[in-house]
Amino acid sequence: MSTENTTAESGGFIASVLTEIFTSPLQLLLVGIITFLVYKIFKSQTHSSPPPPKPEPALPKLKKRDFTLEDLKPFDGRGPDGRILIAVNGKVFDVTKGRRFYGPGGPYSAFGGRDASRGLATFNVTGGADSYDDLSDLNSFEMDSIREWEMQFTEQYDYVGKLLKPGQEPTTYSDEEEEDTSAQDTPSV
Ligand code: HEM
Ligand SMILES: *[C@@H]1O[C@H](CO)[C@@H](O)[C@H](O)[C@H]1NC(C)=O
Numbered sequence: 001m002s003t004e005n006t007t008a009e010s011g012g013f014i015a016s017v018l019t020e021i022f023t024s025p026l027q028l029l030l031v032g033i034i035t036f037l038v039y040k041i042f043k044s045q046t047h048s049s050p051p052p053p054k055p056e057p058a059l060p061k062l063k064k065r066d067f068t069l070e071d072l073k074p075f076d077g078r079g080p081d082g083r084i085l086i087a088v089n090g091k092v093f094d095v096t097k098g099r100r101f102y103g104p105g106g107p108y109s110a111f112g113g114r115d116a117s118r119g120l121a122t123f124n125v126t127g128g129a130d131s132y133d134d135l136s137d138l139n140s141f142e143m144d145s146i147r148e149w150e151m152q153f154t155e156q157y158d159y160v161g162k163l164l165k166p167g168q169e170p171t172t173y174s175d176e177e178e179e180d181t182s183a184q185d186t187p188s189v
Contacts, residue, residue: 059083059096066161066170067092069115069132076113077103087115087128087163089150094158115163120149132166 059081067085072092075085077099084096084103095102095112102112111119114128117135121142135146164170 059094061158062094062160064161064173066164068164068166069129072115072163073113077109084112085160086111086113086153087117088120088153089117089146090163091150091153092160092163093153094160095153095156098157117146117149121145134165 062083062085067087069087072085072087075083077084077096082096082099082103083094084099085092086095086102087093100106101108103109104112106112108116108125110125110127115133116128118133118138119125119128121135121138135143138146161173162171
C-alpha cells in the first residue's frame, strides 16, 4: 500500500517536472544546452580522442660490433638518427625503442650512451661511469641485480656487442655470426 503510494507520488512529481520543463521556454532552452553539452562530452570521449601517437619508424638494426665507453657516448639519443645505446654488465643494447625512458628528457636519460650497470644496481639514475667501471666493489646483491637487469634488457632490446675494457681488442664479427649469435652465447665481461 505505502509502496504504491510512494511510486504514484514520485510518478506525479516527475510528470510535473516534465510539464514544467516543456512549458517554460527558458527551461526548455537549458535542457537543450545541457543535452548538447552531455552529447559533446560523450562524443569527445568515444570518437575524437587524439589518435594514438604514430610509432616512430624503427632504425635499421645495428651491425654487430663492440664498443669502448667513448664509442658509446654519441649514442645518447641526441645524435641525428636518435639512436640510444646502453651498456649493462659488459653488454651493449640498442634501447632506441625505449626512447621515452632513455632519450633526452626521459627519467633515465643519464644512462643513454653510458654504462648503466652501477646506476641500475645502486638505484642511482644520475649518470654512468665516465671511465671504465669494473664494478669490482659491488656486493653480491648488487651484482645479482645487474644480472637481472641484463636479462631484462636481453629480452626487451637488441644486443649489439660487448663493452670493451681499456686496451681490449674489438671482436671481428662475420655477417653469418650476426645472424645466429645472441647475447646469451657471448661470455660476460
Ligand atoms: C620513485 C622511483 C621510481 C619510479 C616511480 C619508477 C617508475 C617506473 C615505471 C612506472 C617504469 C615502467 C614504465 C613502463 O614500462 O611503461 C619504470 C621502468 C624502469 N625504471 Fe623506474 N622508477 C623509479 C626509480 C627507478 C630507479 C632508481 C631506477 C634505476 C635503477 C629505475 C630504472 C628503471 C628502468 C631501467 C626501467 C625500464 C625501462 C625500460 O623498459 O627500458 N627506476 N620505472
Ligand atoms: C650517483 O652517481 C653519480 C654519478 O656517477 C655520483 O656523482 C653520485 O655521487 C651518486 N649518488 C649517490 C647517492 O650515490
